[in-house]
Amino acid sequence: MALAFLTRIDRINAAAPAAPAPSAAPAKLPFRPVVAPAGQPRSRTWNVLLVLALLAVAGFALASWDQLRAAIPLLNSGQEAGLAPVPPIQDPLIIPRSSESAIERARLLFESGRLYDAMRAVDLIRPTDPLRADADKLKAAIQRELLAHLPPTPAAPTKQ
Numbered sequence: 001m002a003l004a005f006l007t008r009i010d011r012i013n014a015a016a017p018a019a020p021a022p023s024a025a026p027a028k029l030p031f032r033p034v035v036a037p038a039g040q041p042r043s044r045t046w047n048v049l050l051v052l053a054l055l056a057v058a059g060f061a062l063a064s065w066d067q068l069r070a071a072i073p074l075l076n077s078g079q080e081a082g083l084a085p086v087p088p089i090q091d092p093l094i095i096p097r098s099s100e101s102a103i104e105r106a107r108l109l110f111e112s113g114r115l116y117d118a119m120r121a122v123d124l125i126r127p128t129d130p131l132r133a134d135a136d137k138l139k140a141a142i143q144r145e146l147l148a149h150l151p152p153t154p155a156a157p158t159k160q
Helices: 002-015 044-063 065-071 098-111 115-123 132-148
Strands: none
Touching: 098 115, 098 132, 115 132
């Protein structure tokens, strides 16, 4: 059966006239040099002159910055027009740590004689805080002062 089918295909191909192979387009076009128009010569000297002119304009603008600021109002700070000057950006404010403020408060309370309040202020500082050593020194001073103000304990009577 397959053999009959193949012979039939061969007969059909033999009856049809062979078409000529289409001519393929060239893969690459031939080289055509770019030619400037006759009235506009393009050379390196013009390019160099253009770059030098731009550099001269930039140098003049840098040298006369004050005159340029007067000519262009967007570059002015506003003082010439009577406006308030824009303050420069300052460094951010330093915010004290809570432990720093607690130690300072405890020192003030200690110096004013409020020893128990000073002790409570020192106790607010965590054990892992970097200022804990200072807090411990202040706490020891407060405790010494508290012990100094204790009344002497009466001696226990001896039995005879």
